[in-house]
Amino acid sequence: MPVLELAGKNITFNDEGFMEDHKQWDEAVAREIAAKVGIPELNERHFTVLNYMRKAYEENGTGPSIRALTKQSGIPTKELYELFPKGPAKKAARIAGIPKPQGCI
């Protein structure tokens, strides 16, 4: 499994590029992953999404659906797609350090 050095830590990823252990995550790691997937700067709104996703994952063992994400984090669908262009669910999960989302919605 690939190991990358990000923000001074050795982070293990699975073959699809999702973090193996979400506990290795911190904001600096998130910023470095984001830069690698085409989001050069993470702002407060990005972190609202990321923190909500991490919370949902810790509670349910899976990332939230886009519907739950927009309703409960207070970030509207349009903005979510602007914050994480080209595939918000997967991209946000990647940056949030949680596994690939399993739902279809």
Add this chain to the structure above:
Amino acid sequence: MTDIFAEPNVLGAEDETLEPVKKVSIVISRGSLEGVYPGLIMANGARMEGIEASIFFTFFGLHAIVKKKMNKLKVATVGNPALCVPDAMGMALPTFLGAIPGMSAFATYMMKKEMEKIDIPPVGEFIEMIHDAGAKLYSCKATVDMFKLKPEDFCPQMDKVLTVGEFYELSAGSQIIFT
């Protein structure tokens, strides 16, 4: 080292030169609940993956974007031999029972309840979500003329009425999916 963050990953593809899907044009032609949802789910799923998506609503599929109809779509309980009660693994529902008044409303209620559990929104909310996600929603001109529909009959998310020719023009580079 290969880029582990490469998106979208073409999973399981033996031929690594295969291009990922970039654009889909989905045709929704049926107006029952089970006729409309697959197309909506596929369009929304496409946007979630960063795939460009548009939906062309034609014939009774148009009901999904007509304000007065969109939230009243029903499951077809007649002429649907796959329909079982109380769930997919239950007993087949004979067509003559499906014709009893209220049966379609009941089947619709049951299906909506199950959909809500897995976070599939009602049609109106789903259309709004898909539109906000950047998908384009088009209606078929022949159907609009045939049903004598006016612009005010449509939900505000409907982008444009298209002829079939225009639909093909806008689908350049798309995979066209008929549902």
